[in-house]
Amino acid sequence: MSSPIIITKRFYYFLPILVILFSCSDKGMEPEKDDELAPTPFNLLEIPNNTIEVELMPSFSWQIATDPDGEKIRYDFILDTKALPTEILKSNLSEANFTVTSSLELNTKYYWKVIAKDESMNTTESEVFNFTTIEALPNEAPENFNLLTVEDNSLDVPLKPSFTWEVANDPENDVVSYDFYLGTEAETITKIASDLDQPSFTMSSDLSYNTTYYWTVVAKDDKDNFTETEIYSFITELMPSGVDVPFAIVDEPPIYPGCEDSNDxxxxxxxxxxxxxxxxxxxxxxxxxxxxxxxxxxxxxxxxxxxxxxxxxxxxxxxxxxxxxxxxxxxxxxxxxxxxxxxxxxxxxxxxxxxxx
Incomplete structure (x- = not known):
């Protein structure tokens, strides 16, 4: 008789090991501080987008940007002839405006923007505006010039005086002519000669005796630009009531009391x-x-x-x-x-x- 077969069952138990990691640092438990906020958005003001005929040394302005963290704001001003401008013309501006100090090019399209940045170097960029400069420089008026004769506050001026003044030079060498004004009231002097090509004028008719006159000259070029001098005044000679002989040439001068015995x-x-x-x-x-x-x-x-x-x-x-x-x-x-x-x-x-x- 054969021996009985005995089957033995073995049971295996697996206990999961839970490993719990605890941080020993208190720092990680604190909420993260929000100090990375950029300046608020802002708009460009002057020069408006797509402006034409802009002068060569323009002024720009934009809205003030604020910082959520209360940090100071500085601005970088970017001006370029490229549609995506990158050239910083001026950095770290404290005010929301800037004026160009060197002339821009004539008839040129420029693009500009502003970058606002806080002390943590967080930045906010404006949109890009463009403008086009004037096509040509404006024609300038003749340069300033002075009156010569009749001198200001002159007395005993002849009734047909000759007037002279300096030549007025024109920056573009345009042809310059002169208008001559004369009157008895400074506020209402009248043009009595036009388009003179020489810096002088002589009266053709007598002025009035013992009268105060005012005179000035306007220099003008052929582009209708003009420059005016200051106003001079003078008084004409007295109406003769007898024979007058000037002191310098009289044979026997009047004798002042005490000069009776003087040799001169x-x-x-x-x-x-x-x-x-x-x-x-x-x-x-x-x-x-x-x-x-x-x-x-x-x-x-x-x-x-x-x-x-x-x-x-x-x-x-x-x-x-x-x-x-x-x-x-x-x-x-x-x-x-x-x-x-x-x-x-x-x-x-x-x-x-x-x-x-």
Missing amino acids: KKECFTQKIVALIDDNLVYPSSALENGIEGRVNCVFTISTTGAVTNIRVRGPDQSLENEAIRILNLLPNMIPGKQNGEVVNVPYGIPITFKLE
């Missing part, structure tokens, strides 16, 4: 008047307060009776003129001048200079 009566006359002016001049307070100084041209006549008459003055300020008149009214009676043995009126002129020390 003309020189003594002048010295006495200068001394009277020096001894009596009082600087007007209003002129002092306003810093006004200058020369007052004075003319008066020693008449056939020896009296000082026809006092006329012209200067930069009314207060200075009034003081000059006051002093001249202090002049004494004199022995009248003579020409060819006959008593004559003798005009005499002297400047009185007011100068602040």
Whole structure:
């Protein structure tokens, strides 16, 4: 008899090993700080997109960008002739504007944008705008020039004076001509000669006696550009009431009191008047307060009776003129001048200079 067969069952048990990893660092448990925010979007303002006929040194502006983290904003200004501009013309601008300091090219299309950046170098770019510069430089007016004669504040000017002025040069060498203006009121002077090709003009008819006139000149080129001078004034000569002989050429000059025995009566006359002016001049307070100084041209006549008459003055300020008149009214009676043995009126002129020390 054969032995019985015994079958043995073996059971195997597998226990999963759970490995739990714990971080020992507290840092990883903190929420991540949000400090990577870029500046807010912003728009370009000036120059608007697709603008044409832009000057060669334009100014640009854009909206102010703000930073969510409160960081300071700086701007990079990009200007290029490429549709995708990359050339930084100016970096780290603190203001939302920029003006070109070197002339751009004529008739050229430019593209521009701005990059706003914060202190963490987070950036926000604007859109790209374009503009086109002017096709050609504008034609310029003639250069400034000065009046020469008749000089400003002149006295005893002849009734048919000749006027002259400097040549006005034109930057483009355009042909320049002149218009001449003259009148008795500065605000309403009238054009009395046009298209003069020389820097001079002579009156063909007499002006009025003892009258204040104002004159100016306008230089113009053939492109209708013009430049005007300042306005000068003058007073014409007195209407003759007898024979007048200028002090410089009269045979026997008027004799100032105290000069009777002088060998050079003309020189003594002048010295006495200068001394009277020096001894009596009082600087007007209003002129002092306003810093006004200058020369007052004075003319008066020693008449056939020896009296000082026809006092006329012209200067930069009314207060200075009034003081000059006051002093001249202090002049004494004199022995009248003579020409060819006959008593004559003798005009005499002297400047009185007011100068602040």
